[in-house]
Amino acid sequence: MGPGILDRRTMLAGAGALALAACERTPAPVDESGRVRIRFATDWRAQAEHGGFYQALATGLYERRGLNxxxxxxxxxxxxxxxxxxxxxxxxxxxxxxxxxNLVAENAPVKAIAAYFQKDPQVLIAHPDPALESIADLRGRPILLADASITAFWVWLKAKYGFTDDQIRRYTFNPAPFLADPRAVQQGYLTSEPYIIEQALGRPPRVFLLADEGYPSYACMVLAPDAFVRDNRRATDAFIEASTEGWISYLTGDPRPADALILRDNPEMTQDLLDQAREMLRTYGVVLGEDGTARPGAMTAERWREFFEVTSAQGVYDPGLNWRKAFDNSFVSA
Known part of the structure; x- marks a missing residue:
């Protein structure tokens, strides 16, 4: 469960088309009531990790701001x-x-304009071994990773903890190999795999949230083409404002309106999965911070710089890349 990490090579076809679109005016269409139509593509099947957007839709926050x-x-x-x-x-x-x-590296004119997860929910999951006290204790153990993860958070793990590539085992989003090997470790999403593995093991696994160890990635970001923002600034502002209110409502109010839409869109989802995922988002301060006062969606240049420095130092990006093109934090202030 949960979104994968998109490899940079899959961006090549899209980058050229985005570059051409940047030169054209792209006013958003309107419906028969004069509301601006916005189609918003999520990164995975409907789940609690999208709850704030579904809450904004279900409770009319978008509609009240003139959006369809x-x-x-x-x-x-x-x-x-x-x-x-x-x-x-x-x-x-x-x-x-x-x-x-990756979009910056491919010269694609699109930016992150909000980051609703201040913590990337990426985790490493181990069996409940009392000898494991920190991520550093996972050195030398086999770690199940998806292909795309090897050029993503694995880069940070190697730089910080001295992990080595001979630890890598292929992860196919099937927990069976992990369950069969008590020394195995696997990747996962805080809000998904730990719960599923706990049901299989009959007890909680050992879970290490990379963000709590300093992993600087944002998550659950809104991506916007430069041309769309340029030609539809008011509608973009309205979308971010409503989404921010939706996330606050979903995490601190009644989540049932969003949950109903999520369950409708994704019949494989269950209410117990939604409930535990929402609780994880709250408990770990993923959206609202540890003290519950963070501004949903906010991004800082310092955080983006830190992310770029650690990844470029490991050869993921050219050190001369203009990392500031990756984001526009004028929509949500910290």
């Missing part, structure tokens, strides 16, 4: 940058900071 928003759920075969490039959607979701930085 359609949430288009993602999945394994969905490429959000390509949807943006083909103008199949106006806005899209970026799963992590690599998505936005």
């Amino acid at each position: 928003v359609q949430i288009i759920q993602g999945g394994p075969g969905v490429n959000v940058p390509q949807l943006l490039a083909s103008t199949a959607v106006e806005l899209g979701m970026g799963s992590n900071s690599f998505i936005a930085m």
Whole structure:
């Protein structure tokens, strides 16, 4: 469960189309009531990790701001940058900071304009071994990783903890190999795999949230083509404002309106999965911070610089890349 990390090579086709679109005026269409239509593509099937957007839709926060928003759920075969490039959607979701930085590397005119997860929910999961006290204790153990993760958060783990590539085992989003090997470690999402593995093991696994160890990536970002923002600034502002209010409502108020839409869009989702995921988002301060006072969606240049410095030092990006093109933090202030 949870979104994958999009490899930079999958961006090539979309980057050229986005570059051409940047030269054209792209006023958003309006419906028969004069509301601006915005199609918003998520990074995975409907889930609690999208709850704030569904809450804004379900409770009329978008509509009251003159928007007609359609949430288009993602999945394994969905490429959000390509949807943006083909103008199949106006806005899209970026799963992590690599998505936005990869777009810069490909000269695609699209930016992150909000980051609703101040902490990337990426985790490493181990069996409940009392000898494991920190991520550093996972050195030498086999770690199940998806292909795209090897050029993403694995880079940070190697730089910080001295992990080595001979630890890597292929992860196919099936927990069976992890469950069969008590020394194994696997990647996961804070709000998904730990709960599923706990049900299988009959007790909680050991979970290490990378963000709590300093991993600097944002997550659950809103991606916007430069041309769309330029020609639809008021509608973009309204979308971010309503989404921010939606996230606050989903995490601190009654989540049932959003949950009903999520369950409708994704029949494989269950209420217990939604409930535990929402609780994880709250407990770990993923959206609102540890003290519950963070501004949802806010981004800082310092955080983006830190992300770029650690990844470029490991050869993921050219050190001369203009990392500031990855984001526009004028929509949500910290």
